Amino acid sequence: MKRELVISKIREGTVIDHISAGKALLVLRILGIGAGSKERVSMVMNVPSKKIGKKDIVKVEGKFINKDELNKIALIAPNATINLIKDYEIKKKFKVKPPEIIEGILTCPNRNCISNSNEPIKPRFHIFIEGNRVIARCYYCGKKIKDVDKFIV
């Protein structure tokens, strides 16, 4: 008998597949899921993937992700696939796509940037892909961020 890793199906909610290996915990943080959260969550990490070698998967019962959360996920897991589930069926399936410009999701690592001052300002970044990586560039000071997950608010 073939031995398989099984995670139970969810009745209603979101399945995030093809998350870059090791980023599932960060995805949960982005979704606001942590100690004390009520949602039923299952997660697997470092499972083999034909597409990206190794991947993580997150399933959240009773939660449909919003656009802001989607944008954040796209920053750290640009290959992720989102499945919206209703009555155990996939109602909608799509790939995340990093937006060209994001606001208020990252902070600029340049401490001397105006976006880190006490001015009324929302950090804003241009997003682009270099190779397989998501890169952010501060709209104000031009600082480039290669490890975006470290600077997510």
Next chain:
Amino acid sequence: MGRFRHLISIDDLSKDDIIYILDRAEEFEDIAFGKKKSNILEGKILANLFFEPSTRTRMSFETAMKRLGGDVINMTAQEASSIAKGETLADTVRVISKYVDVIVIRHPLEGSARFVAEHSDVPVINAGDGAGQHPTQTLLDLYTIRKESRLEGLKIALMGDLKYSRTVHSLIKALTLFNAKIYLISPESLRLPDEFLEDLKGDIETANLNDVIGDIDVLYVTRIQKERFPDEEEYKKVAGSYKITADILKNAKEDLIVMHPLPRVDEIDVSVDRTKHAKYFEQAFYGVPVRMAILCEVLL
């Protein structure tokens, strides 16, 4: 409508825009010298908002505006303004942009000029934002190079503080548009950041001055800026680590020009001032016609 509403970064300009400004500046030289009169900016007011010290940039903007018939108001002492009472830069700019037709700003935080442009009703010109951009300096540097040497096929060495110098960062970006061969000469700790280099597509290499002095058309020297060092000990380690003398220039090409954004401390010996190579005082003057061209572009 001109080619640009604000001038925040040299990256916002195409090669064509740059050449256009340099050509326009050429037309303003006689007015900048005071040989001809003009009232082309009569009735226009410029606000100089300088949150960091400046002599040349502030005064050359003022000269440019006044020689074209315009007027200038200054906010130099931060203590005298509402900023000292805790008003945000955004509010300050919202108010001042109701008084004037153009704002020139120098501020210690990077990205400040772009932020100010978002809150201003009138054009904003960046006169230096921290270690970020200083586009009007870049344009006057390019003007000097074109006037006193040549822009196409140029071989230039940039020497000094390549890490913190906004002047150098902006100039390198612009020079790559003109396919210049660029040599970088600096103390180890003040090298151009790798992150900056990896984004540039140009003919750029690090070098020693002795190896290239006989080959270059322009030697661009910068001051080590004490105020940009996060740690004074780091500054002390490199202060005074290079100096251009008339002796060093004996091996240079006949038509080599030496440039410096000024102020200098001791990077260029006064003996160089008397050589035909010294062009830094002319360079400072060219700030006036170049800024005239920029002001006309955003105001008319």
